Amino acid sequence: MAFFGFKDFDRLSEVDLNIYRFFTANVDKVPYLRVRDIAREAHVSNSSVMRFIHKLGYDSFPEFKVSFRAEQQQAHPTNHQINFVTDQNFPTDIYEKIELVADRMQQADQVIFCAMGSSGALAEYAARQAAAVGFNAICVKDPFYPLVNQLKNTSDNLLIALSVSGKTIELLELLNNFINNEDVTLVAITAEPSSQVALMSRYVLGYSVPQQRIAKYYDLTTQVPALYLTEQLISTARRLAVQAGDHLI
Incomplete structure (x- = not known):
């Protein structure tokens, strides 16, 4: 048959x-x-x-x-593979950069994951994971959130911005408030290491992935490489904190 x-x-x-x-x-x-x-x-x-x-x-x-x-x-077999993340998605020095940012994260008093749109869901997940292992972490997805006022009398903050394109206007306007703020260190996780978000940041965790959009505004680009970077960052920061004698979970 x-x-x-x-x-x-x-x-x-x-x-x-x-x-x-x-x-x-x-x-x-x-x-x-x-x-x-x-x-x-x-x-x-x-x-x-x-x-x-x-x-x-x-x-x-x-x-x-x-x-x-x-x-x-x-x-007619297809050539699908389950390799969501490979070395080809990242620069050769990515793990050295993760160690640098993780060290800064381990020393920070507060970690803010900031993103808009579809990246916002990933920022929320990252903040939850970081908080779960003992970091003082929050997520900001609202471009009008009064983050400037909240951080006014604080020091040693790490602000991690997630953006596939690195061009989200609302995110750029939010980050622009902290470029010259010595109490806030900016980090970008982006697929465009030469984007404005990256240029505004002290550290850049870059990755490469084909970007997909439909109807101009709907971003279908995979977030798997960015998710990998955030999980690597959190696990590395936790390891450094434990080695330093901090009592994290």
Whole structure:
């Protein structure tokens, strides 16, 4: 019972052969069509399509579609890999940079993860993870959050900005308040190491990834490399803190 291996063409009528030719010409489309869609596009009746399916040895159309899709994948295997993060995503000195930022994080009185849009969800996760292991960490996703006032009488703050493009206007305006502030050290985690966010920062944890946007405003770029960097940063800072005798979790 197979479509691609079918050889008994003598059993097929001219109508059956038309349906067969339609299937072979639309291999990628067939698994997503209904019987009436196939009938309409192949210029045959619904019952003709079902008779053809039964001649192939299938009891139902759903059974045929599942088998067709499986055969298609075996005949044309894809080259998908589960390598979400590889060395190619990062500069060669990335771990040295992580150590530098982690050392600064271990010494900071407060760590602020700051981001807008889809990066904001990652900033929130990073702040939660950092707080979970004992760091005084918060997340700022609101461009109008009064961070300047909150940090006015504080010192030794580490502000980590996450931005794929490094061009988010609201984030740039927020960071601009701290460029010349000696009590705030700016760090950028970005896919654009030459972007304005990176240029404003003392340390840059850069990565490379194809950027994807739809309808101009919706960023579909993967956050996996940035997630990897934040987790490496937090785990490294925790290790340094433990080595220094700090009582973290």
